[in-house]
Amino acid sequence: MITQILLAVAGLVLLTFAADHLVLGASRLAARLRISPVVVGVVVIGLGTSAPEFLVSALAAARGDTGIAVGNIVGSNILNLTLILGVAALIAPLAVDSAVIRREVPLAVGSVAVFAVAALAGLSPLTALLLSAAAAAALFVLVRWARGGGNQELIAEVAGFEAEGEAVIVAPVKRSAAWFEPLRTVLGLAGVLAGAQLLVANASVIAAQLGVPQLVIGFTLVALGTSLPELVTTIQAQRRGETDLVVGNLFGSNLFNSLAGGAFIGFAAGADRPGTATVALLSAMVFTALLAWALLRRGLRLTRADGAVLLGAYALTLPLLLAG
Template sequence: MIVQILVALAGLVVLTFAADHLVLGSSRLAERARINPVVVGVVVIGLGTSAPEFLVSGVAAARGDTGLAVGNIAGSNILNLTLVLGIAALAGSIAVTSQVIRREVPLAVGAVVLFAFLAWAGLNSITGGVLAIAGAGAMYLLLRWATRSRSNDEIADDAKEFTQANAQVDVPVPPSRLPAWFEPVRALLGLGGVLAGAQLLVSNASAIAEDLGVPQVIIGFTLVALGTSLPELVTTVQAQRRGEADLVVGNLFGSNLFNSLVGGAVVGFASGSHGTGKATVALSVTMILTAGLAWALLRRGLALTRVEALVLLAAYLLTMPLLLST
């Protein structure tokens, strides 16, 4: 089992770095294609940063490990709004605008609720189609709000800043001096690396669950979800240190939106003949309650204090024994 754990960790490392290059290469390609920077920020970067979660779940569902697939998405949704948001708020109070609380956050909470109910009923091609349609509708709303919002320029600036930055491990050449063919190759290699890392992580996580004699969904919402949520934790803490509170909240709730709708659709379609991916009642209810708790705390005063951060961290610690006992 030690070898399987080490290989799974290696898969997670490959997944993390490959996803970084996939998002960077894709966003730079979109920029060179003169796509609206707001679209790059909302769609390309937003979807790309959630790629580890739904690609890992998609690979798991395609392999027949549907419990692992559902557990990963559900676990990431819970982690983002308890552990990750709580750690970010411990570093300093998080204040958000009323506009974010009125529009983006309720949309993300609604996506989590929809996913929770459909995952409890069972993810298949039909429920996957429902989630895909809901995802397209949510994307339309996000783009419409972004283009009409006063923060339009801010989103465009964030996207431009992202595309000009380097990956965590990158070539020592300024972006402006890279040849034209480099970014497409970067994106393709990043996609290949994400799929390879996901395969290593999923296959060994599944074997670990079998060796331990525990349901795959438990490994999914604990070890796998924690691993795929690490990029969100890093980017959230960095954004908090820069004082970009709206970006912190937007990234985490946005990640849950994409996880629930796009990730849920991917799991539903990938399950195919392997059967439906189902979440337990406890897991579905916990997803809804943690999303509602984070929303309520942020709505109360439009800020998240260190005391409220401790409430979120306590909620995460309390959910684990409950879910593990089911």
Template sequence: MLPLVALSVLGLVVLALAADHLVLGSGRLAERLGLQPVVVGVVVIGFGTSAPELVVTATASLRGRTDLALAGLVGSNIVNVTLILGVCGLAAALAVRSSVLRREAPLSVAAVTLFAIAALSGLGFGAGAVLVVALAGALVLLLRFARQAPGDPVAAETADYLETSVRPRLAAEVPRTLLGLAGTLLGAQLLVANASELAIQAGLSPDLVGFTLVALGTSLPELVTSLQAQRRGDSDLVVGNLLGSNLINSLAGGAVIAFAGTAPPALAPAVIAAMAGVSGLTWALLARGKRLSRRESALLLGVYVALLPLVT
């Protein structure tokens, strides 16, 4: 069992390191190719930090482990807006000045809620089609929002996050992006294969393994990106990244499971409902005063701990 634990941890490490370079490489490439910084911050970085969730979800689904895929996806959505946002908020109060709470946040909450409804109803081909259409619509709206707010703080914070001492060169950023993607695929394979076997040998529930080990592992890029942004005082990018990641996880990841062709075993309905509830709670806390205090951050951390017994 010890080799399985070691390989699972190795998968997590490879996943985190590779995804970080994937985010930086793809973000700098997008800027180099002339995309607006707001678009890079909301869409490109959102997809980059969600890459581990999407790759792990696809890998697990193709292996017939849709139970692990669903638990990991639901767990990641909860981790993003409780554990990661709570940790960042404890480090320093998060103040949100951009339009993210008025535009991106409602889209994120709606996406998570739609995914929850689809998961509770049974993720089949029809649900997958609905999620894909919703994803396309959400991306169109995000791009429109980005063009309508060129002076949004997220633009400056994205440029700050991607800043390098020299102008990004295609010759450097293309290999970084490709190697980051390859490492993400390798890390996902290591994590899924060994976490699945570990669950079987240890007699653990796939739901518990997915909700904890897989969810925490695939959320590491969001944690790294958020902490780096928070250290620079880029609170808007922290919130936008986490909400954008949940939107992409829910719609793209949910569609992957739905199209896998096998109906996942039912994750506890209370956990799925909690995912939607926590998403709405986080939005409400942020919107109340356009900031997240340390007390509210501690509350979000407490919510994550309180949800763990639901999957044991």
């Protein structure tokens, strides 16, 4: 048991480190290819920062551990908008631009609801096709909004990301050799795959040895581990006063987790072993998304009291999981 726990922790560390390098390498490579900063921000960075959730869930589903796969996505979605957003609000109140509340946040909440319906029906290749189409449509809309609004904040975010890296990376500002970023991207992807395999394989063994349902392990241990990059990034952004970035990243992560992550699970699981979750847990996921949205809409800000409410909402999901 101790060996499996240590290997799972090693997988988490490798996953977090490699995912940062994967996203940083991909974003710098895209910039070298003269891809629009808006596209880099929405597609490369947005999808890339959710890579741990995607790949962990896809590998778990391919191994037949669909409980871990679905629990990871549901748990990450709940964690992002309760524990992580709540911690950010406790550090300092968040003020949010009204445009984010009117456009990106409702799109993310709708994506979570779509994923809940798909998971209730069973994540299979058929529902994966529908989720893939929804993900492509959401990406198109996000890029269109970002371009149409002349999103200077997003452009500045991409420039800062490429210059400094994200989370635990401290990257040199000087321009690297032409071969370095493709190599960084490939090695980052390999590291994410290796870390995900280590995490999933050992989490599955831990669940079996403890007699705990895979859904519980996926919702707690795996989801918390794959959400660590969002937690670190959120705290850093909040300390710099980039509150729109905090909210946009967390809701954006839920959008990509739900649509792209759900599609990964459906394709990997196959038609005979679709991924599902309990009605109670899926309802809790949708409720926490609606709660965070409602608190933000009320005054275009989150107070410390609102942060405490979100943390309380996370605590209430744990009994629901055990009861289910």
